[in-house]
Amino acid sequence: MAGAHRKSLTLVSTSPAETRRLGVWVGRHLRPGDAVCLMGEMGTGKTLFARGIAEGLGVPGGRGVRSPTFTLVHEYTGRHPIYHLDLYRLQGEEELEGIGWEEMLYGEGVTVIEAAEKMEQQLPEERLDVVLAREGVRVRRLMLVGYGRRFQTLVRTLAARRRR
């Protein structure tokens, strides 16, 4: 996508707790209908970040948030419904159709997708991508990329608040 249609912000985390706190911070800025796509290798902190998002959306302590490895999707109730998907084990298109992703992505909740690259073709044009990478044993780089007007604005807001 052309540079003009995306906006990015890079964050560095030096502990699991910090990654979770960054998730809480982002979660507080989310609204019903938003989609957050988490991408990155195993153990880069996607689930910790997702737990933070749930906490930021009002799930106390992100309680119970863990990877929906076998069911592919977990639903939590915060200020809005939260759909937490982990597509790591997704077998193919057919299985994807079976989980009702359209109702989630275009519904009234917030959708958080781990291993979102598995449904690249179906991802909404308006979304926040968070690309996590390991920089050291306890260091992670998180690149937030906003696509579409809503998420470009969100990333700009986050970047401005980060600087203060």
Ligand SMILES: Nc1ncnc2c1ncn2[C@@H]1O[C@H](COP(=O)(O)OP(=O)(O)OP(=O)(O)O)[C@@H](O)[C@H]1O
């Ligand atoms: N700065 C950091 N941020 C996040 N996790 C960290 C950090 N430093 C170390 N870790 C460790 O990395 C692991 C991250 O686990 P987590 O389950 O969140 O990753 P994941 O990306 O969801 O992995 P998976 O692909 O298995 O779902 C944890 O064991 C955590 O303790």
Ligand SMILES: [Mg+2]
């Ligand atoms: Mg995970």
